[in-house]
Amino acid sequence: MCQPLLARLRQQQPNLEIDVLAPKWVLPVVERMAEVSGTIESPFDHGDLDLRGRWRLGRLLASKRYERAIVLPNTLKSALAPFFAGIPIRAGYVGESRYGLLNVLHRLDHTNPPPMLERYLALAGAPGEPVPDPLPTRLDPSEENLARALAVLSLPKPSEDQPVAILCPGAEYGSAKRWPAVYYADLALRLKASGFAVWLMGSQSDKPVTEAILQAKPGCAIDLTGKTDLATAIDLISVASVVISNDSGLMHVAAALDRPLVALFGSSSPAHTPPRSTKARVQYLAIECSPCYARECPLGHFRCMRELAPERIFREALAAASPTSACAPPPGGG
Ligand code: SF4
Structure with missing residues (x-):
């Protein structure tokens, strides 16, 4: 669902390096995507708030000096680490009232919600910008x-x-x-x-x-x-x-x-x-x-x-x- 977003980001900036932060079980999928430069394993269990752990993860992300974070889940807790890291651009949907935690806020049209893929793809652009057709994407098996x-x-x-x-x-x-x-x-x-x-x-x-x-x-x-x-x-x-x-x-x-x-x-x-x-x-x-x-x-x-x-x-x-x-x-x- 997120690969067309990654492809679009690469299309916008061909030399862009994209790291993906995700739970361990998802990483094998991400590692088979040509658009991805590196991966970071999320140490949190589903539903786990673990504020201290998110602060530590934020410090790790800060050391990597990322310029931009795109937060795909809509939860408040998923926006904490990029905020703690002080990443200058933090984009995502308003979701659980993430005002301040994110500073590029997209809004979902709940009367006519787009499919998930388009929802993610929209995060490559500015809020309200028309969403382009998804680029072809593929996994590369080993x-x-x-x-x-x-x-x-x-x-x-x-x-x-x-x-x-x-x-x-x-x-x-x-x-x-x-x-x-x-x-x-x-x-x-x-x-x-x-x-x-x-x-x-x-x-x-x-x-x-x-x-x-x-x-x-x-x-x-x-x-x-x-x-x-x-x-x-x-x-x-x-x-x-x-x-x-x-x-x-x-x-x-x-x-x-x-x-x-x-x-x-x-x-x-x-x-x-x-x-x-x-x-x-x-x-x-x-x-x-x-x-x-x-x-x-x-x-x-x-x-x-x-x-x-x-x-x-x-x-x-x-x-x-x-x-x-x-x-x-x-x-x-x-
Ligand atoms: S599970 Fe299927 S059959 Fe049952 S209510 Fe939902 S759509 Fe209908």
Whole structure:
């Protein structure tokens, strides 16, 4: 979501050095972006105020003499370290009344909020300035780490004879964003019967979902959840012939790697966080209650996802994997 902002900053000042401060688990993604010069690990847990720690981080940032900070989260605490560092230009959205902490304040049009990507991209310009079209951006996978991962995980190198379909059945946000596990199991079996090696990808917290998939259809896929860090997940996804994913971080990774992609939306909206790729096939029924952005289905029927039948997603996956496949740009981006 933030890479077009970084690309725009580089376009404005080609010699600009951009360091990214982010939680440890995000850094592998950032390190695969050509626009980024360096990274700094954020030492804070989610929701952690830790004023003293933020003061110390501010002193560290001060020693690096940054000229400008762009704060992407809207929280008050995320603006503290750049303020303590005395960075002269500190831009971001007003968010939690960050008057003073930030000195270049952007305001969000709550009546017609732009998609996240455009929201971030706007921070490259002055408040109220028109937002340019996003530049094309890509993640650069590591061949070396890919070869190592294939060997360590005992996975055959994907080829034309043995294409790989990667399923990303998790979504940290909640079950309302997750296509049912039994549907994923059905899809995995169909893909396997069509000649694909099927890999299940996700973090350790997605394990219950992949276990449910393998329980529904034993042997339908190889479970890689929890066996890869994010960097390795990126490198493995880079060789997939097709990726089928819920609206999650890995969906955006697959789009940024320009992989053929089937993106499943239910309680969230593809207009808000679309996969930015012409190879993405967005599957969204837009039933009367969606998007509700709930973590769990408040109506209990979960029709937004349950009515996305496995046969349909299988057809889309085969079409996406076909070398002649080309899609229209997704809503709100691409
Ligand atoms: S309320 Fe509607 S959109 Fe929200 S999770 Fe339930 S079925 Fe999906």
